[in-house]
Amino acid sequence: MNLNIGTILKTHIHPVPLEKSYRLLNHGPTVLVSAQDQTHTGVMTAAWACALEFNPAKVTVVLDKSTKTREIIENSGYFALQVPTLKQLKLVYALGMMSQRDAPEKLRQCGVELFQFNHSDIPVVEGCAAWLLCKLIPEPHNQQAHDLFIGEVIAAYADDRVFRNGHWYYHEVEDEWKSLHHVAGGHFYTIGNPVSVDETPD
Amino acid sequence: MNLNIGTILKTHIHPVPLEKSYRLLNHGPTVLVSAQDQTHTGVMTAAWACALEFNPAKVTVVLDKSTKTREIIENSGYFALQVPTLKQLKLVYALGMMSQRDAPEKLRQCGVELFQFNHSDIPVVEGCAAWLLCKLIPEPHNQQAHDLFIGEVIAAYADDRVFRNGHWYYHEVEDEWKSLHHVAGGHFYTIGNPVSVDETPD
Numbered sequence: 001m002n003l004n005i006g007t008i009l010k011t012h013i014h015p016v017p018l019e020k021s022y023r024l025l026n027h028g029p030t031v032l033v034s035a036q037d038q039t040h041t042g043v044m045t046a047a048w049a050c051a052l053e054f055n056p057a058k059v060t061v062v063l064d065k066s067t068k069t070r071e072i073i074e075n076s077g078y079f080a081l082q083v084p085t086l087k088q089l090k091l092v093y094a095l096g097m098m099s100q101r102d103a104p105e106k107l108r109q110c111g112v113e114l115f116q117f118n119h120s121d122i123p124v125v126e127g128c129a130a131w132l133l134c135k136l137i138p139e140p141h142n143q144q145a146h147d148l149f150i151g152e153v154i155a156a157y158a159d160d161r162v163f164r165n166g167h168w169y170y171h172e173v174e175d176e177w178k179s180l181h182h183v184a185g186g187h188f189y190t191i192g193n194p195v196s197v198d199e200t201p202d
Numbered sequence: 203m204n205l206n207i208g209t210i211l212k213t214h215i216h217p218v219p220l221e222k223s224y225r226l227l228n229h230g231p232t233v234l235v236s237a238q239d240q241t242h243t244g245v246m247t248a249a250w251a252c253a254l255e256f257n258p259a260k261v262t263v264v265l266d267k268s269t270k271t272r273e274i275i276e277n278s279g280y281f282a283l284q285v286p287t288l289k290q291l292k293l294v295y296a297l298g299m300m301s302q303r304d305a306p307e308k309l310r311q312c313g314v315e316l317f318q319f320n321h322s323d324i325p326v327v328e329g330c331a332a333w334l335l336c337k338l339i340p341e342p343h344n345q346q347a348h349d350l351f352i353g354e355v356i357a358a359y360a361d362d363r364v365f366r367n368g369h370w371y372y373h374e375v376e377d378e379w380k381s382l383h384h385v386a387g388g389h390f391y392t393i394g395n396p397v398s399v400d401e402t403p404d
Contacts, residue, residue, distance in 0.1 A: 026249050027383035027391055028230015047228050050252040052264060052348055060262065060350070062254060086397060093399040142344065146254055146352065148262070168385060178394060181229035183370060189229055192380060192394030195288060197295040 010115075012159045016130070020166045021156035022051035024083055024130040025059065027168070027191060029179035032095060033061060034114070035072040035079040036123050042069030043112055043125060045096030047182040049081055057153035059134060064147055068100035074143070077136045078120075079151060082128040085162075086190050087176040091125075093186050120155065129177060130158040170194075212317075214361045218332070222368040223358035224253035226285055226332040227261065229370070229393060231381035234297060235263060236316070237274040237281040238325050244271030245314050245327060247298030249384040251283055259355035261336060266349055270302035276345070279338045280322075281353060284330040287364075288392055289378040293327075295388050322357065331379060332360040372396075 016024065025031070028050075034043045048062035059081060063070035073079045084092045094110040103109060113126040117133065124131050134151030142148040162169055162177045170178055171194050178190040218226065227233070230252075236245045250264035261283060265272035275281045286294045296312040305311060315328040319335065326333045336353030344350040364371055364379045372380055373396045380392040 023386060026385060028232075028249075030230075047230075048253050050262065050264075051250050052350065058348070060252065062252070089397060090399055146260070148254065150348065166386070167389075168391070170391065180397070181393065183228060183396075184225060184368070186399035187369075188397050189370070189372065190394040190397055191383065192392040194385075195291060195382070195390050195392055197292055197388035 012161050013157050014160050014164070016156040016158050016163070018057045018153055018156060019055045021057045021132055021153045022054055023166060023168070024132060024156060024158060024163065025049060025051045025081070027179065028181060029083050029191070030092065030182040030188065031061070031081045032084050032092065032125050032128065033063065033069055033079055033081055034123050034125060035069055035076055036121065037072045037075035040068065040072050041107065041114070041123050042072040042100055043095055043107055044069040045092050052150060058137070059132060059151050059153060061149050061151070062147050063149050066099065066101065073136060073149065078122050079134050079136065080122045080124045081132045081134065082125050083130040083179055084125070084128050085176060086178045086180060088127055089180060089188065092180055117155065117157065129162045129179065130156070132156045214363050215359050216362050216366070218358040218360050218365070220259045220355055220358060221257045223259045223334055223355045224256055225368060225370070226334060226358060226360065226365065227251060227253045227283070229381065230383060231285050231393070232294065232384040232390065233263070233283045234286050234294065234327050234330065235265065235271055235281055235283055236325050236327060237271055237278055238323065239274045239277035242270065242274050243309065243316070243325050244274040244302055245297055245309055246271040247294050254352060260339070261334060261353050261355060263351050263353070264349050265351050268301065268303065275338060275351065279340070280324050281336050281338065282324045282326045283334045283336065284327050285332040285381055286327070286330050287378060288380045288382060290329055291382060291390065294382055319357065319359065331364045331381065332358070334358045
């Protein structure tokens with residue numbers, strides 16, 4: 001199946017069943033958070049995103065009060081988390097360092113390219129490995145006291161070159177596809193090698 | 203400085219400043235969660251743990267209602283998160299698959315070895331790369347509705363062979379030290395290679 005997204009035919013992007021969408025975040029990657037309200041579009045980097053529930057699929061993400069993207073999410077009630085790749089390292093760093101409050105032209109300056117899935121107006125970032133479209137579950141206490149936002153995953157997609165049949169294939173693709181795991185400043189680790197436990201009983 | 207922990211001299215374990223403790227989790231590793239109340243000691247694996255705040259340092263961890271460790275944490279108000287290593291792969295898998303409710307001898311069967319830091323009675327797991335001792339911040343709504351537990355980090359430690367001066371050195375040590383990032387079932391990825399953005403402006 002091909003998804004005709006906007007005017008671009010994205011041959012490799014396929015839906016991920018919602019009950020499998022936690023696997024897109026389970027390995028702890030640094031993510032990009034995107035959203036738009038009636039006047040603004042925001043994209044920022046977040047290292048503190050996590051799966052919260054399998055079914056209905058939910059996620060958490062920590063969004064500092066200083067960020068414009070947080071304000072946009074509070075206005076619109078929707079956001080996307082997406083899993084960027086090593087190829088996007090500079091973009092991920094720039095989207096995390098620069099604030100749209102100081103630099104209204106942040107998105108243009110960072111060179112981020114956005115698209116939308118057909119059924120949704122949440123802007124998402126081109127070239128990522130996976131996308132989770134989320135509806136904010138408003139929790140004023142968590143948002144105010146902890147900067148913690150909870151979202152229900154309403155749709156999920158992945159690039160089948162690196163995620164298919166519910167599994168990542170990082171070990172079968174070029175390094176440029178690997179997820180990023182933030183350390184501090186401009187320093188990240190990429191995801192490494194697969195290891196498995198023999199699940200048959202002794 | 204050496205820490206005399208119980209009867210064992212742990213030459214390589216050093217405190218991590220609380221405001222740097224988020225870095226122990228920032229790369230998204232699967233963790234072990236441990237706790238004890240007046241009658242029980244629990245240890246389980248959790249892939250859904252995340253930093254929540256820099257200062258005062260806080261963390262989140264998702265603990266299913268079926269787990270004994272959750273009950274112990276609700277009783278005692280304290281828990282530890284620790285970052286296990288590839289060397290502990292079988293242990294990490296077993297502590298995640300087996301429930302103390304079905305197998306009261308889980309900890310012995312898994313072969314987990316525990317110790318305590320001098321100032322604390324929270325049991326922690328031998329051989330990990332880092333430990334975060336946490337005081338539960340009771341949030342009944344989050345715990346009941348989302349299985350989400352928030353802790354304030356009251357002390358943090360790391361093995362200086364793999365984490366020192368506020369940074370991981372996964373790239374300088376044997377693979378057996380690498381963090382584990384759970385995929386599903388017995389399948390994990392290890393953390394990979396360091397990558398950096400040149401932080402000097404163009």
